[in-house]
Amino acid sequence: MTVPTATGDVRLRRALLAAERDTSPRLSPDGRSIAFLRTGDSGPEVWLRTGDGAERRLAAHHAEAVQDLRWTADGSALLYRHSPRGRESWALSGLRGAAFDPIRISSGGSVTEYWLSATEPDALVYSHRDARSRSTRLFQAGLGDHDRDPGGGPRLVAADPGFHRWLVDSALRPRGGTRFAADGSTEIVLGDDLGTARTVLTVPVDATPDLAVYGFSRDGERLFLLTGGATGTRRLVAVGSRDGSAATLFEHPELDVGGYPIGNDGVWFDPVTGEPDLCAVMDQRLRYHGLTARARAAVASLAATDEHSAVILDRSADDRTWLIVRVHDDGPIAYHSYDPATGEAEPLFVNRPDLVGRELSRLEDFRFTAGDGLAISGYAMRPRSGRPPYPTVVLVHGGPAGRDLWRFHADAQYLASLGYLSLHVNYRGSKGFGGAFRMAGYGEWGGLMQHDLYDAVASGVASGLVDPARVAFCGASYGGYASLLAACTRQDLVRCAVAISPPCDLVSFTERPPPYWQPLAVLLRRQVLGARDSAHYRGRLDERALRRRSPAQALDASCAPLLLAHGVRDPRVPVAEVDRFAERAGDLGVPVRYLRFEDEGHHVRSNANRQTLFTEIERFLETHLGV
Template sequence: LDLVIVGVSADGRRMVIRLEASDAPAQLRVFDRGRRRTLQLFPERDDLEGMPLRPMLPVAIQSRDGLTLPAYVTLPAGRARRSPLVVVVHGGPYDRDAWGFSPLHQWLASRGYAVLSVNFRGSTGFGKAFTNAADREWGGRMQDDLDDGVAWAVKEGIADPDRVGLFGASYGGYAALMAAARSPDLYNCFIDICGPSDLLSFIARIPPYWHSWFAMILRRLADPATMEGRKWLQERSPLVHVEQMIRPMLIAQGLRDVRVSPAESRNVAHALLRRNVPVTLVTFPDEGHFLVGQRNRIALMAVAEQFLACHLGGSHELLGDDLQGSSLTVEIGGEWLRPLS
């Protein structure tokens, strides 16, 4: 269990604490320091009480160049052999995955997938050197770290090497696109949610209120004002390497996204379509860079579940009314997902 102090009374005698676990919803309690006892308040998700949730296991993975990559794996119940693996890549990329209850891990594990989240170089919370090791490594060693995570899972007997998918949003979507171009022999399918495919466009669209962040972006990526920088940004853009993408892909994009132009997702989807690569593009007219509407999120996960089942062989539920009330629009390639045809 992890214990987090949520609040303290004015006299310091009582505090609200949050007890976190990876295989149960968090519990909120009041701790009375004078009486040295706790009072149960309520669970954060009482609808999950008693459900067969799976523990998240912390692991350390060695990268090919000697870095230790903190990672987390969740295994499906009743696993008697190697499982299909879904690698879930966090956004940011200057953020991190953490141990604890993950609805995404639990959902995928309930469908029979092993789930792996790797804190690749550039992730925060592991020291400045670890974060800075990602400078100018978008599409390079940051991708290697994800591939090394897959190799670890195969070596440990966790993953079926013939059934591996990669799932990510924002930077995680970029990583999915780059993995599709760099490592088509390692992964079987990809899910990209609002991932940038053109780094020159990505930098050009940085909004004014991110101005204080702009200098860091130039240092960690490259300066488009220089010829060398433009060349680097172009080389690390997935759209330039779309000819190497041969595996099935699901792309989701909010049409109100101010960070990643919807054109970036559409350009990749159309390029794959022209080459007869299995691709499905779904868009949400009322969503931005992240999907926040509950019905839209349910619809996307329902489609993603069908996509993964089709290409990795996990279980899935019938769509039923999961798309009702959402703004999900299939722009390209619905025939690859039979329930959407």
């Protein structure tokens, strides 16, 4: 193997720290063009790639976030939502016609969702929340309104009847919505119109994390959704919009329906019929399950291999052309045009062109048995040089009902380039492995979920992979909380910790959750405090126990060195909470470095800020782990 030069190392790390360049591609209805986002140092831009490979910039939204790109049914316009970075307050804009002229559909407040008509390409409906209210109203707009009438614009369709999310059919008729009951359960409210809507299905509070609503069948008679619960797995269900009858369309006996975040959430629909025809589950790798003979044949050549997993991103209106991406663990993901009839794939472009041809580390499966006998899985990434045991960073995923996946992990690759092993643990409470496994994390913030992480280190030490004298924890959101707690309570195990956007005080977190989480307050408390009336409930945690499990209360002068990072715009974890923690740690004499990003929210997104963050992480780990 060729040893990279110092200059090569610097260039590699700079490329790993940069945001993905080309992302979020959307296939035009005729299958001939692809709209996508291109992100540079200034921020995201909307681009178009035509069938001959030519590329063209359509719009720039520097210092913003852009998401939810969608074509109208005839391909005459492209819509998307955008927000100042970290604000999570979304405007709806678009580009129309052969010249892709810009149109602004909404401003002020936040567009939470929008729907396009299958038969009237000029029409759309969107839900909108005012800046100072949690109330969400429904508006209708036409893409040509402002051309025909300068005083025209969106028209109110319906005021808020207490819905968390609206349900709109393909004819853009509001048919109901979802709303939270006092006990935290979710009510599915349906009818031929809002005047006749009634609750047809109640999803228990403990099944709410599994709930995903896709939309109506073409005739409006069925609503497709994913649901799970305390037992069984997340499954695809069709609910009768008139009588609430529920029929399971697909269920795996061991794994939840789900997929990669870059694609659909485990369910794909035939664009010709509007019916679901594919489902997927994720164990260590993605597995497809065709619901029709045609779909089974189409995905036969998309089965995961040792080299990549193929993810379906989009399908043309006639279903003759699919847009897929091949996910690699040791290189950039590669977009392809795929013919479902022949199984042939034609390469298009990659998301990180600066990494093409680089020799990078691979992910390997990592499995162990927790102290109480529960089987836990995850991944490990070794550095390409050196010999075990390695200095190790435990990368704790957020959620906690998230999960780690087999994928290209830029942060882990960065650590590997510095000589660190990384562990990626799907501790109890992670999603994807059934309701019982997810709910095994209820009441275990700082408890058994935390001990799963410590058991992972112990397993790595026993196998000879992990150097027990050089272990760090690193994570964001819940992962930041777990990393902080480890530094405060397990100095015998953890030499230092990196915590990004961490909740610091479980007492205030459960008693006074941030406004962002108010609709889910009951579920949040059940997750943190324990699941009452659940087979996994081990007794309600009292305030004393919450304090023991809170980094803010466990912090003392013996805490391991800390690197903290937080976005001032974060709507989920108040910046003042992290400010207080950092100040108190410094007053106690704990070695602490605090990065406060004025232009970020719950995540550190910009290339410049990621460069700053990981440069500090590199110095921090070198100081405390000695690499």
